Amino acid sequence: MIEKKPSICGICPGGCAVEVTLEDGRLVQVEPLKGAPYANLCVRGRYAPEIVYSPHRLKTPLIRTGERGEGKFREASWDEALDLAVKKMNEIKEKDGPQALLSHSGRGAFEQSMVEFCNARDAVANRLLLPFGSPNIASTGSLCFVSFGILAPMANFGLPGACLAPDLENSNLIVVWGTNPVTDSPPVFFKRITRAQRNKARVIAVDQMRCDIAGRADQWVGVRSGTDGALILGLLNVVINEKLYDREFVENWTLGFAELREYVQEFTPEKVESITWVPAETVTALAREIALTEGVSLRTYTGLEYTNSGVQSIRALYILWALTGNLDVPGGLYINTPSAQPVRREGFEEPDGVLPIGAEKYPLFYELTRCAQYMEFPRAVLEGKPYPVKGLLINGSSTLTSYPQPEIFEEAYRKLNFMMVIDLVMTRDALFADVVLPSATYYEINSYQRYPDYARLRRRVIEPVGQSKNQVMIIAELANRLGYGHLYPQSEEEVVEKAFAGNPALLEALHDSSVGVKIPVPVRRYEKYEGGLLRSDHKPGFPTPSGKMEIASSLMARHGYDALPVYVEPAEGPLQDPELYREFPLVLNTGARIQSTFRSQHLNVPGLVKLQEKPLALINPIDAAERGIRSGDRVAVSTRRGKVFFYADVTENVLPGQAEVNMGGGNPTQVEAWRQANVNALTDFSNRDPVSGFPVFKALLCQIEKV
Numbered sequence: 001m002i003e004k005k006p007s008i009c010g011i012c013p014g015g016c017a018v019e020v021t022l023e024d025g026r027l028v029q030v031e032p033l034k035g036a037p038y039a040n041l042c043v044r045g046r047y048a049p050e051i052v053y054s055p056h057r058l059k060t061p062l063i064r065t066g067e068r069g070e071g072k073f074r075e076a077s078w079d080e081a082l083d084l085a086v087k088k089m090n091e092i093k094e095k096d097g098p099q100a101l102l103s104h105s106g107r108g109a110f111e112q113s114m115v116e117f118c119n120a121r122d123a124v125a126n127r128l129l130l131p132f133g134s135p136n137i138a139s140t141g142s143l144c145f146v147s148f149g150i151l152a153p154m155a156n157f158g159l160p161g162a163c164l165a166p167d168l169e170n171s172n173l174i175v176v177w178g179t180n181p182v183t184d185s186p187p188v189f190f191k192r193i194t195r196a197q198r199n200k201a202r203v204i205a206v207d208q209m210r211c212d213i214a215g216r217a218d219q220w221v222g223v224r225s226g227t228d229g230a231l232i233l234g235l236l237n238v239v240i241n242e243k244l245y246d247r248e249f250v251e252n253w254t255l256g257f258a259e260l261r262e263y264v265q266e267f268t269p270e271k272v273e274s275i276t277w278v279p280a281e282t283v284t285a286l287a288r289e290i291a292l293t294e295g296v297s298l299r300t301y302t303g304l305e306y307t308n309s310g311v312q313s314i315r316a317l318y319i320l321w322a323l324t325g326n327l328d329v330p331g332g333l334y335i336n337t338p339s340a341q342p343v344r345r346e347g348f349e350e351p352d353g354v355l356p357i358g359a360e361k362y363p364l365f366y367e368l369t370r371c372a373q374y375m376e377f378p379r380a381v382l383e384g385k386p387y388p389v390k391g392l393l394i395n396g397s398s399t400l401t402s403y404p405q406p407e408i409f410e411e412a413y414r415k416l417n418f419m420m421v422i423d424l425v426m427t428r429d430a431l432f433a434d435v436v437l438p439s440a441t442y443y444e445i446n447s448y449q450r451y452p453d454y455a456r457l458r459r460r461v462i463e464p465v466g467q468s469k470n471q472v473m474i475i476a477e478l479a480n481r482l483g484y485g486h487l488y489p490q491s492e493e494e495v496v497e498k499a500f501a502g503n504p505a506l507l508e509a510l511h512d513s514s515v516g517v518k519i520p521v522p523v524r525r526y527e528k529y530e531g532g533l534l535r536s537d538h539k540p541g542f543p544t545p546s547g548k549m550e551i552a553s554s555l556m557a558r559h560g561y562d563a564l565p566v567y568v569e570p571a572e573g574p575l576q577d578p579e580l581y582r583e584f585p586l587v588l589n590t591g592a593r594i595q596s597t598f599r600s601q602h603l604n605v606p607g608l609v610k611l612q613e614k615p616l617a618l619i620n621p622i623d624a625a626e627r628g629i630r631s632g633d634r635v636a637v638s639t640r641r642g643k644v645f646f647y648a649d650v651t652e653n654v655l656p657g658q659a660e661v662n663m664g665g666g667n668p669t670q671v672e673a674w675r676q677a678n679v680n681a682l683t684d685f686s687n688r689d690p691v692s693g694f695p696v697f698k699a700l701l702c703q704i705e706k707v
């Protein structure tokens, strides 16, 4: 029997509206849902049938029988596996204290009900361990999003990044800086940018390579990886010295302008050219265009996060937007009023008297996320600093492919008393676990999806594969066994009811609708800082300690960082380490997204692998010619840390002197070429942004040779 149903894509948390085709109850095809809002469908979504029925899916709980990392397991029942997990957790608690357990969640744990019922807000760390007594909740927020989405905007404006939304529809100029919206999931910004471009908005992309969006932009500004901070200070130099800034805004709403004016003097366009490789004329022209165009919006994301001055560079970028009169004006960087989404906090207070690991080393990260910084996990396990950690729970994350120098994390995993992994497939992390639990995909669960202006129910499309379960229910079962199940919903029905508890009429409408229901959105108001709309006391200004936009940030200063958005050269870079540069003469950038994979995922799905069978190292024709390299050649990419093999893609899309290398390889179920190519064996565990603790993934040095 063939059946078509409206549904929500179940492959990533993007929540695209789709129509699924079922043949005798089996998912066979996915298409965009015609006429519905948010009906995007990326190539990964199209391959859903191959993904959900992959032979690599975990089917039952597993208990380790061999050595850690060896991959020997036996099947177990849910009861046996969960009982064992809870027994081990309680043993650690008794012997070493509850803080000796840490949880880490990642990109597989972002489904909305998971985020809202199981995670701490913003940093998406699973808070299961808080009632257990441990403050050690961590997530990929230790290396993603938090710099751009929390630390930088909070230091400047007292607002999270979610409040800063480019008003693309009204822009005359759109600057896309260090992000490739084509790979967003879903690509909502990309669609909006394309539409704006058709309506005559000019688009400029500032990127270390000619990424998709840069190829479609009116202008690509190619910048040496990791040097955006200098470029932005150079733009500020021109804007300030040519008096192109918004004087009224500076006088009334900023703190620290005079110090900034003095600091940017050294960043002349000529000096900036020598640092960033962006021609001095381009620096001057770009500064003038941003300052003189009315309605300039900005979209940025991860491209600036992974350098030695990541947080500061992002702060500088937002400051440039504000000073050029582009903050909260039509066509500019619009400020959404802080949202009043329900936060389920009851029973989830942080335990007293013990801070999560990383809190002392990265105090601002801790203050604003209340999470552990996972980069400090190996030290806690291997050196007992700041105190010993003995147990680890991982959900929806592949840390050994996503964190730098996986061998350091592996060494820590070998020393643990207990480790558990919840995933769809056997990851390299899972090989080290005592207990491995099979998660269902989002096609196999009941839940809901809220968009800014729309809501839908997620209705189970197919039965869970094998004995896999909805991860929210797995967490709830663990909580039950730990004695605090009352803090969690006990069924999927309860999840949905609780999610819309504040709006029963909406829930009723959702139950009656197969495609979803519109939600009213507040009318737009600009320059909200003047009208007291940003602060909880309704006074004019920003919700910062001074009430101003803090160019000189009191929050940064209070934690011992530079108050100004200072630029620091990449620690492993041509200017900072000329001797190393002779040995490793290419600037190394890693991990720009490709469409067919999602970080380490889908490299075991034949249809998607076919789209890019091999992990690539992108290199400019000039550098390739010097090395006798042609596209398709097997090449060794080496850094101070090691050597990994990739395949060359010789392309003008990367700047001469620089290389872009694919990320995601290194997991046991992946096809051979990718499995052998974990780029993070080349990146550096110790080289970090001192504010966020994020690893410097995007500004390193390498050599590439033909094999």
Ligand SMILES: Nc1nc2c(c(=O)[nH]1)N[C@H]1C(S)=C(S)[C@@H](COP(=O)(O)OP(=O)(O)OC[C@H]3O[C@@H](n4cnc5c(=O)[nH]c(N)nc54)[C@H](O)[C@@H]3O)O[C@H]1N2
Pocket (backbone or CB within 6 Å): 105, 106, 107, 108, 109, 140, 143, 144, 145, 302, 395, 396, 397, 398, 399, 401, 402, 403, 422, 423, 424, 425, 427, 439, 440, 441, 442, 471, 590, 591, 592, 598, 599, 600, 601, 663, 679, 680, 683, 697
């Ligand atoms: N060198 C370099 N390294 C990087 C980056 C880079 O650009 N360069 N990017 C960084 C970034 S931005 C991030 S966010 C991290 C990615 O960090 P991770 O979150 O570790 O990334 P993924 O590889 O996507 O791993 C997600 C895991 O979740 C599983 N999963 C998928 N769906 C589900 C589900 O429904 N339930 C459960 N339980 N599991 C599920 C998948 O099988 C997969 O194993 O990597 C970082 N690492």
Ligand SMILES: Nc1nc2c(c(=O)[nH]1)N[C@H]1C(S)=C(S)[C@@H](COP(=O)(O)OP(=O)(O)OC[C@H]3O[C@@H](n4cnc5c(=O)[nH]c(N)nc54)[C@H](O)[C@@H]3O)O[C@H]1N2
Pocket (backbone or CB within 6 Å): 107, 144, 145, 177, 178, 179, 180, 181, 183, 184, 185, 206, 207, 208, 209, 211, 223, 224, 225, 226, 227, 228, 300, 301, 302, 303, 304, 307, 589, 591, 592, 593, 594, 595, 596, 597, 598, 599, 698
């Ligand atoms: N298909 C697909 N989609 C994904 C993911 C995936 O793995 N696959 N990952 C998801 C995740 S975890 C995240 S966090 C988001 C991230 O979303 P984005 O931040 O948009 O990620 P990218 O597409 O890698 O775009 C980053 C851009 O920054 C550029 N860049 C890198 N370093 C620098 C630099 O130093 N300066 C400048 N100016 N540019 C630089 C890169 O060349 C790249 O074009 O995407 C998500 N979407």
Ligand code: SF4
Pocket (backbone or CB within 6 Å): 009, 010, 011, 012, 013, 014, 015, 016, 040, 041, 042, 043, 044, 045, 046, 184, 185, 186, 187
């Ligand atoms: S972006 Fe995510 S939700 Fe949308 S189609 Fe792709 S995989 Fe599915």
Ligand SMILES: [Mo]
Pocket (backbone or CB within 6 Å): 140, 144, 145
């Ligand atoms: Mo990410």
